[in-house]
Amino acid sequence: MKRIVAIGAVLLWSTIASAQDRTITVASTTSTEQSGLFGYLLPLFEKAAGVSVKVVAVGTGQALDIGRRGDADVVFVHDRVAEDKFMSEGQGVKRFDVMYNDFVIIGPKSDPARIAGGKDVTDALRKIAAAKAPFISRGDKSGTHAAELRLWKEAGVDLSAGKDDWYREIGQGMGPALNMASSSNAYLLSDRGTWLSFKNRGELAILTEGDKRLFNQYGVMLVNPEKHPNVRTKDGQAFVDWLVSSKGQDAIAGYKVGGEQLFFPNASH
Structure with a gap:
């Protein structure tokens, strides 16, 4: 009986650990967090994908540097010149427009x-x-x-x-x-x-x-797993895909404060 309980405990722990492993780190700007956008969006994504998101909210330059170090799976920022440099260095897989204000x-x-x-x-x-x-x-x-x-x-x-x-x-x-x-x-x-x-x-x-x-454009990029093998490619890409999907874009459009829309989705489908 004790052995059955022990095996059950191990299986339960493994299940919990597996679920906890489905967490990605997104390096993003302070504006996406302090505007309340992430507080609105992330529960919708997490429910849809079963993936938890940890946000590191810093300036875009710092967010891109976090990506360069491989300490994030996804970067979601708003400085096109710096984003293009990040991509030219091979640090990102592909850049997508997400939204603007x-x-x-x-x-x-x-x-x-x-x-x-x-x-x-x-x-x-x-x-x-x-x-x-x-x-x-x-x-x-x-x-x-x-x-x-x-x-x-x-x-x-x-x-x-x-x-x-x-x-x-x-x-x-x-x-x-x-x-x-x-x-x-x-x-x-x-x-x-x-x-x-x-x-x-x-x-x-x-x-x-x-x-x-x-004009203020936001873009999202999966950090290149070829440079950083620790990147959670599947779940990170799931977040990118959701942001630019019709559901993600509708969610962005639906976020309002005082009846006023804060961000306007413009991903290319």
């Missing part, structure tokens, strides 16, 4: 730089620099940070002259950056999804939006 310039309603209502993002940045109005930069090599730096460059603004004066890099994610901007009545560039989920707005509001240069 846009960036916005947030600032105090008092708007000392007088940018409210404008659609030209580079004009807005030049006005902020000219006014030496406080600006919070994530400074974390994220997709948002990379987009911000490209826009300052297009605006012809030399940031070195403003550092530690009106331009402040904090090396943190979108949520902390928004909190700091709220507490100091500063400007910043935010993805719309995290902004819509952000509660501690204080005197902040969207002041500049609608410029096509503020």
Whole structure:
């Protein structure tokens, strides 16, 4: 009888261990987590696929580096230039468009730089620099940070002259950056999804939006198992496939905050 119980315990443990093994690690951006998107999406995927997902939410640059080290099975990020470099290095199997939203310039309603209502993002940045109005930069090599730096460059603004004066890099994610901007009545560039989920707005509001240069595309890639044999290829690919499937795309479209859609699916079927 004891032997039967022992065998049963071993089989039960094996079953549990096997189920626990069906876990993948996704290195992604802070915006997908802090916007609440993953909290909405992942239970739907886990129920459909029987695969658990552990998310490491960092800036896009860090997420891609995690993939380069083989410490993630999938990367889900939003910096096309960096993603293309990742693919050219052979670090990913294939890149897929998943969804998009846009960036916005947030600032105090008092708007000392007088940018409210404008659609030209580079004009807005030049006005902020000219006014030496406080600006919070994530400074974390994220997709948002990379987009911000490209826009300052297009605006012809030399940031070195403003550092530690009106331009402040904090090396943190979108949520902390928004909190700091709220507490100091500063400007910043935010993805719309995290902004819509952000509660501690204080005197902040969207002041500049609608410029096509503020388009924000997200992509997903399975980390290349030929470089990193520990990658959980089958379950990682299942997550990628689900995101770009009609069910995954419908789920993304269905995620709303206050009745407003945060992300817009655009995978190619």
